[in-house]
Amino acid sequence: MSKTFDLGILCGKFLAMKDHSTNVSENIFMGIKNGQIAYVGGENKKGDCAEFVDATGKLVMPGLVNAHAHLPMHLFRGLADDEPFDVWLWKNILPLEAKLLSPEFVRLGTELSLLEAISFGITSIYDMYYFEDEIADVCDKAGMRALLGENFSSFPAPDDKDQKGNDLKIIEKMLEKYGTTHERIRPMISPHAPYTCTDEKLKAARDLALKTGLHIGVHVSETKGEQETSFKEFKKSPVQRFHDLGLSDAPCLYAHCVHVSDEDIALMKQKNVRVSHNPEANMKLGAGAAPVPKMLKAGLKVGIGTDSVASNNDFNLWKEMDFAAKLAKLSNSDNTAMTANDALKLATSLGAQAMGFDTTGQLREGFLADFLILDIEKVYLKPVHSIPSLLVYSANGSEVESTYCQGRLLYNKGSFKTLDRDSIISRSEKYIKEKF
Numbered sequence: 001m002s003k004t005f006d007l008g009i010l011c012g013k014f015l016a017m018k019d020h021s022t023n024v025s026e027n028i029f030m031g032i033k034n035g036q037i038a039y040v041g042g043e044n045k046k047g048d049c050a051e052f053v054d055a056t057g058k059l060v061m062p063g064l065v066n067a068h069a070h071l072p073m074h075l076f077r078g079l080a081d082d083e084p085f086d087v088w089l090w091k092n093i094l095p096l097e098a099k100l101l102s103p104e105f106v107r108l109g110t111e112l113s114l115l116e117a118i119s120f121g122i123t124s125i126y127d128m129y130y131f132e133d134e135i136a137d138v139c140d141k142a143g144m145r146a147l148l149g150e151n152f153s154s155f156p157a158p159d160d161k162d163q164k165g166n167d168l169k170i171i172e173k174m175l176e177k178y179g180t181t182h183e184r185i186r187p188m189i190s191p192h193a194p195y196t197c198t199d200e201k202l203k204a205a206r207d208l209a210l211k212t213g214l215h216i217g218v219h220v221s222e223t224k225g226e227q228e229t230s231f232k233e234f235k236k237s238p239v240q241r242f243h244d245l246g247l248s249d250a251p252c253l254y255a256h257c258v259h260v261s262d263e264d265i266a267l268m269k270q271k272n273v274r275v276s277h278n279p280e281a282n283m284k285l286g287a288g289a290a291p292v293p294k295m296l297k298a299g300l301k302v303g304i305g306t307d308s309v310a311s312n313n314d315f316n317l318w319k320e321m322d323f324a325a326k327l328a329k330l331s332n333s334d335n336t337a338m339t340a341n342d343a344l345k346l347a348t349s350l351g352a353q354a355m356g357f358d359t360t361g362q363l364r365e366g367f368l369a370d371f372l373i374l375d376i377e378k379v380y381l382k383p384v385h386s387i388p389s390l391l392v393y394s395a396n397g398s399e400v401e402s403t404y405c406q407g408r409l410l411y412n413k414g415s416f417k418t419l420d421r422d423s424i425i426s427r428s429e430k431y432i433k434e435k436f
């Protein structure tokens with residue numbers, strides 16, 4: 001006879017993030033059926049489980065949400081570090097992409113990036129890149145939850161060199177395969193940035209999004225230079241331009257938003273634009289500090305992203321939470337500007353809402369079972385006064401013992417269940433040696 005639960009976890013400590021609360025309960029049983037959380041409570045229902053995991057002495061919490069990334073760029077880690085932003089982008093990254101990008105490149109880079117993401121407890125990712133259908137396939141097979149934004153720009157992209165609409169074909173292909181309501185894999189339209197898209201291209205993205213129900217993901221107001229150019233060319237900020245063009249009439253996720261004004265934030269709120277905050281990449285590229293406390297106060301849904309490993313240089317969302325809180329404190333000269341509780345929300349419950357994955361990011365009945373088991377018996381996590389404080393300011397990611405996405409085990413104690421670690425690393429090293 002089939003059991004009530006496919007999987008049951010007895011949790012020593014339990015951080016549900018229910019309704020964004022960071023309260024921690026103890027001795028909680030979580031039962032999972034068909035990838036969904038079917039029971040959360042004090043009664044141990046071990047006998048009703050096909051599989052049972054004893055996590056007494058451990059912490060169980062939601063999987064982390066990486067709200068902005070470029071997965072295949074893992075193959076560029078450490079390249080042209082510390083160059084000025086324009087030199088880094090225009091003289092290094094873009095020419096290399098023009099030379100190397102292929103389905104083989106993006107599949108390999110994505111596999112490499114997912115090893116890191118999964119080992120750091122990331123269960124949802126928003127990606128923006130080229131050959132996005134290939135990236136979607138790798139994410140799907142790896143068991144990840146992902147938003148896949150095909151690059152949609154007005155310059156000859158590596159997967160649309162002649163500008164004949166191959167970007168559109170890739171989006172259509174993904175749409176046909178996954179639709180708009182797939183639980184884990186959701187295609188998206190990603191105009192690269194205000195400075196790489198003409199008004200016509202942005203309007204085409206808007207029309208396509210409104211017609212198909214796809215969401216839009218785009219870089220916005222990352223640098224001061226971008227802001228200045230926009231005022232010079234269009235007499236308005238990028239956010240105002242997107243608003244006036246009707247881009248934000250479609251559901252939008254804006255990445256960066258470093259140089260946004262109070263008026264920009266009000267426009268974004270008006271259209272329910274969601275935001276991905278990328279503190280570490282913004283610091284490393286000298287872009288500045290996004291006014292996240294103001295955005296949160298305005299009621300915007302904000303998540304945290306790593307951006308690409310070429311500009312970060314890792315997928316460690318634990319560090320990203322730490323940086324998010326400290327950068328807000330530093331840039332506002334106010335140590336209450338962002339708390340550990342706020343940072344945790346950005347990386348879990350609120351970040352999931354920013355991604356549009358509304359039934360993830362919280363461990364509660366009816367939600368999808370994306371969760372982590374953490375070993376918190378580390379010397380640097382003692383004593384325990386506050387779990388949120390430990391997770392944001394003291395943890396380093398090595399605490400992640402198990403990563404589950406939709407009830408499926410992806411990673412356990414250093415072992416990957418859906419990806420071949422050794423093969424991916426040796427193929428990446430061979431590729432770098434031969435092609436770079």
Ligand SMILES: [Zn+2]
Pocket residue numbers: 068069070219255307308
């Ligand atoms: Zn980016």
